[in-house]
Amino acid sequence: MKKELLKTTFCALALACSSNGLWAQNDIKEDFQPSTLNQPGQEYPMVNSQGYARFRVLIPDAQSVTVSLGLGGRGGTKLVKGTDGAWTGTTEGPMDEGFHYYHLTVDGGVLNDPGTLNFYGSCRWESGIEIPAHDRDFYALKKVPHGHVQQILFHSPSTSTERRAFVYTPPCYDKDSQTRYPVLYLQHGWGEDETAWSNQGHANLIMDNLIADGKIKPFIIVMTYGMTNDVKFGHIYEFTAKEFEAVLVDELVPYVDKHFRTLADRDHRAMAGLSMGGFETRLITLRRGEAFGYYGLLSGGLYMPDDFKEGPQPKGIFISCGSKENPDKVKEAGEALKAAGYKATWYVSEGTAHEFLTWRRSLYQMAPLLFK
């Protein structure tokens, strides 16, 4: 059953940008604004208050331009050429709230929209667009004290490389030189990298706001690259995450504990991940339970009570997904864990699929539960 669930979860990735085709184009409100992820000064792509996305790219001599966003597997949004040489078009229906990856297909070639910023997903830097969510306030950039996001480079003997991670330190971290903090190791999904949780996920802003609102005690977040042994899409079950385990637990954790003021024990160390990062979290926490006390799977598989028959017991478990994924199985597993006496929490993000708004909300829900 668990295997089946994971398959569903990972397949959902490819369908994640589907829109609701039931809306007729003449219902579209003409209140389009530039997407918040546009390059400086760029007007397009735009989004309206209903969640429609509108595109405009100037490629005067192209034969065809299609946007991969919208209409799910049915070919995306075809743009139409105007007399000014610009190709324009609007999604057939409103998109789900939150962040979406996309790209252009120009005359049969895969290229990015020059109007918007790029985000690493699908093993390439893709275009990104943001459909304003009704609850976007929790990840907004506000006038509150801000933590720092540090790029660190650490030596990895097991892979003979200098590797990169990003470390979020809370706003209070520089205030005194004595206080030590718990650490959450937070993993991205398949085809993404260590930039995803900051760029697409706004993990730092979510933390800044939670801390400013007094909803959590501050902790550190560490985000690194999890595709160490290059798992291929569709071959997730062959993935042992053994190579990544060595990098994460035996190399990165000691580096972080040496260079940051951490509380360096299992009770103050959590691991969580989205999608493939959840898969990794499950594999690594079940093998290396001595290193992590709190576990989070965000659209990335489930724990069952049987998982903990041997080895150290989890201090806390969080599992989540979007309501358009597999909410029943997440709820079932969460309730089973609770019934078995585990401190477990399940959460379903309303109206979202296998995408970043699910995971932003999941982090927001999970953070207050950690290290308690």
Next chain:
Amino acid sequence: MKKELLKTTFCALALACSSNGLWAQNDIKEDFQPSTLNQPGQEYPMVNSQGYARFRVLIPDAQSVTVSLGLGGRGGTKLVKGTDGAWTGTTEGPMDEGFHYYHLTVDGGVLNDPGTLNFYGSCRWESGIEIPAHDRDFYALKKVPHGHVQQILFHSPSTSTERRAFVYTPPCYDKDSQTRYPVLYLQHGWGEDETAWSNQGHANLIMDNLIADGKIKPFIIVMTYGMTNDVKFGHIYEFTAKEFEAVLVDELVPYVDKHFRTLADRDHRAMAGLSMGGFETRLITLRRGEAFGYYGLLSGGLYMPDDFKEGPQPKGIFISCGSKENPDKVKEAGEALKAAGYKATWYVSEGTAHEFLTWRRSLYQMAPLLFK
């Protein structure tokens, strides 16, 4: 004279990607390797040991594909379509060593090469390619202790925004909680942003290597966005940098002095910048000499002895450019400053124009001279 020189400097930006057209294509060595700035797993663009660049993009139904790199103002490198639908081509001559921005023109539209990473320049995220320099060792990622690069978000009352900067802290910064460090404020050029000195410039790796080799005493570098009031290209003489001065000197410097262990006085604070960032450095250091003791102009104008008739005297001055820019004027000004008794150093980067290898080398030359 100074005005004329600055004009030359800024115009050079547009010609910066010119290649030497004297080489015949039949001299090309077939030892092409993927550019080090390619996206993960991407073979193209490639570069050979002579500095030729070769491109390949799959856009089967395109009418024309041109790369802006190569042949200077004469239309770049036209790609030719093969039977497999891929467009390929090689620059007519070898490129200058180092980093170059470029883009594709596909059927009249400006798009990025999907093979390579993007870098913010010309007020857009451009494609980037790296021609390996003979002296690239000084900015290579090596197995040495690495400093961190921190993204900070600071509140700016003068612009009513939350603004971003990056802060390089040296490897030893976390070793003890008492040591305080000097700070260099380092500015990007026109159309670039606060990411440029790390992404294109490898400033952090240059510092890591200098420190590992014992060639400098560690210091902090702060890099922020300098186009606060949106100076338009070609209107540089109308640019007062007054708005930016308020953000930098009255808002960012206090933030950094509060959140980092700095030596918070003029004798331990430097300002330097490349191109427009040099222009800003000159304007701001001459108005706010009480804040900065060391000044650096990298392909960004000159100081003359008369500049310091009034106000605080500089503790050290560094001016530089590429040998393909205006080396005689840099040398003249440097010698005039020395003759007038100033602690001034001038430097010319051999074989480079108004591009990042000039500035990487300039930082490498300037860093050991600061805070002495």
